[in-house]
Amino acid sequence: MALDQLNDMVQRCQVLQDDNFKPEDYDLFQNAGRACIEQGDSGQLLGIIKDEKNKAIVRSMGWNLLGPLVQVLLKKEEKSLPHCLAILTHLLEVCSAKELLVGLLEQVEEAPPDTIAETICLLLQPLQTVLLKLGRKKASSVGMALSTLLAQVSRLPVPYTEEQEEEDVTELLKFCMKSLSEPLLQAQLKKDLDTAETPPLRNFAVEILAILLRIGESLPNLLFRHLLKKKEEPGFLEEDVRYPKESLACLAYLLFVQHISMESFPAIFSPVFVLQCNMEHINILLNRTEESRLAKGLELYEKSLVRVENTSLPVDLLELKTFFTVPQNLVKVMTLCPIQHLRTKGLAVFQLSIDKFDTEAKYKFFRCMLKTSNHAGVEGYVIKNIRNQIDFALKPGNGNAWFLGVHLLPLLRLVLCLPQGPETDLLQGLDRVMESLNLLRYLLIRDKEWENETGIWTELYKVEDYYLKPLRVGLNMSRAHYEAELKSQRESRRVKAKESKSNAPVCSVTVGNEKLPNMTPEMQLQVLHSALCTFDLMESVLVRIEEIVEGKTKP
Template structure:
């Protein structure tokens, strides 16, 4: 019934003059053709399609059969496959390229999530064939095709390990390889045109540039592109990254110009929004990572740029990467920052760089990774890179960086780490021949006032601020022991009266208040345990402890006792160091 219905429609359309088909003719032809395919009549449909009398009908309407044909080709239905493939091939030969382009892209857009890879790989070659038929006005169509395909490829999970890449369970690596084959003739066309000094392919060149930028963002930003030194295997995504950079070179996008684009372009220039779309910062950040960390494309990058200039250019990308939450971006940001720093000599970065926004925002983002990132190895790496960045600043820059961090940081661990660095710099400056004006004498005093202080005075949470407090005490004890009062190179002895008022006395008061509070709570828990011994033996929560105005979670008395006793032990530790400092200041060395 369906085949005869299709033949009736075709017979009626044969009588239409000048191929002036109506919209309902297209719809009826499409519905009948799809039903024939779905009911296994592809062999008979092939006869109808190849009948010379139906040539004009097929040329005008054949593209509407792409949907059911693609479905059979993807599902590889054995009985219908050869006939559907023949119909598909014939339609590609005779139908209008513009209509075919729309029809093929519709199939890509409508691909089921489970068949994205099969659909992309099946249709890329036909798409290429259709686009090549469009001649010199194909640039926008090439761009539309690439955007459509990449939007689907971006839905595929990115393999992260070598084993996952090798398995390629979701087909991303195969899609990337197919994309390279797809763009090859268009890249070649632009290359030849540029070689002849032509500009007629500038629009196509722009579309290829956009393609490369999108690939750098997805999937390459997500991928693990590290090379395995113990393996000779070439990983597909690393190879894909290499090819993308080769395409950029082929279309004459100089890698230095791309990387330094943000320094050359200013927002006040006309058309900057278009430029930002054409050169996305995240894509350029991935490009910087490929060049300076993985050394992919480094042979195309001139070695004339100084390490300081390269660092300055990379800081915007590092800042962007470290401000994200995704592991892949944080990892690349840390790698790029580290590789940009190791090329520099210690104590070489001038203080003027701190006037650049990124040289302050990058450390703040590093601190966020160090303190908030849930991934342990990234927190450890961030701390290592943080220290490396400190080592590269010259003395004045170190001094001002420490001041900034102590003023802006709200994390006791970070502040403690900075204070420890201050002590190290003072220790270095006190050694013979190493003196510098920033960590001795009058310049040092404002920094010491910041380091040797309690943020909230006696009300400071000593447990929360333990890291900072202990490093401050250790710094003060070190200064008093290392710098004799008769020499007073650091100025600590003339500043001591202020430090006693702003740091030691408030700390002593806060220590006494905290100890009294926790001892009272400890006594209360012990009494509560005696009163409710039966419930405690059953293991249930028996009471609530309030510390610092907040209730501790319900826990057994034994657990509460451990928490409170641990706090008292911490106070004892602070007390020991504070008492030692007070002892040193009371018994001054002989002049």
């Protein structure tokens, strides 16, 4: 009977526009749909709901079926469950997000005390789907949803047996861990310095950490569990599921960057130990590409480093895996991240991390970065830091065994090298080559031949063979190639000017077997001129070095 009524109603309404549906149409759809669900005709109802001809009707009226759907889903009747789930999924796709939100929150609010937990668990995913559909306008709706959920959670009875208490604690822990990764890991939690306004989700973060403390979780144990666990024990996989790594990384961010619940964290841990523990969390965040995670990872790394004294991190730390992987991920942020302020922040944190290492650790860190970064800009930055360390060591009273003499020479050989000999792409490696030349020039001027504290004068004849001479050959080859290309382009322009108008078409050019992006002839000429200017700059430093060497080697 109800199914027939529903069929008659939708056939009559298929020809109507959305704004022409009558109140009695809404009532009939709701009552007949409810009856179909309750009488076990959900399969036939699903067919009506998914019929493309009924899309306008479902979009306007479908959310009225949420109540009976939730009741059936809570009963988990095997016969109706698949069809009702499919109906709910379709309604979430088709109906108005605002109406769905109101309908879902009504079900949460009206849940009897004995089904509050089950209702919330059932509707959390649909609520998330609806809130995401609201886009940028969802802020107030998120607040309304959280308020409704928390109000219902507060109605849950207090456990009265040990078994119930343990079960509730486990469920609360799951909720807190899930909340730390979503939405808190993506959320903006900083207070606005201009307006002093507190972001809505910051208060939520405060509550989450308070719940963790109330259910007996230790903040140090949560943050440092990966470091304190001596060996893998039976059930360690279950531990990782209970305490997701991203959730713990967010917890570290809330504690050490936002200082939420910091008053509950013991002050006995040294800054070096805290940094060592946080490196795992930092690595997890920097290993992602989302702006929210990268920003939080950079801030957590910065705050962890700031508390450490300069030149105090011992070389032993470099043996830990995270002290290798974090710089590698930081390099990716500095060189590949499309967001400018994160690249800038990454470079600042990279320098801060260098400043914290002691002399031997700096030496080995530089050596590692020169071997693994595979980026001329990063290598150039490292070489600039090497020069600063040498400059400091050459000052009276600052001498050390790592940036002078025997230990320095192997590092200099890593710096003063051309990976592909004369065939090295000097433009692509510009930053590295220029910093290498500037360092060599500095050494020859600053370190007197008769003092030879750096050992450069002993090594000079080798440097000429394995670096300066190949570089000279490569520079001459590159210059000749680009000058020939420039001449060819000019000749091509003269020919085309005779054949067509002055506005030449967009075309392409190949340099060094690499096809440059399509550009106008004027842009091509500008690129070629820029390359030649770069070679001039490089040669000016090289010539100065050759003059110094020639002057010193003359009898």
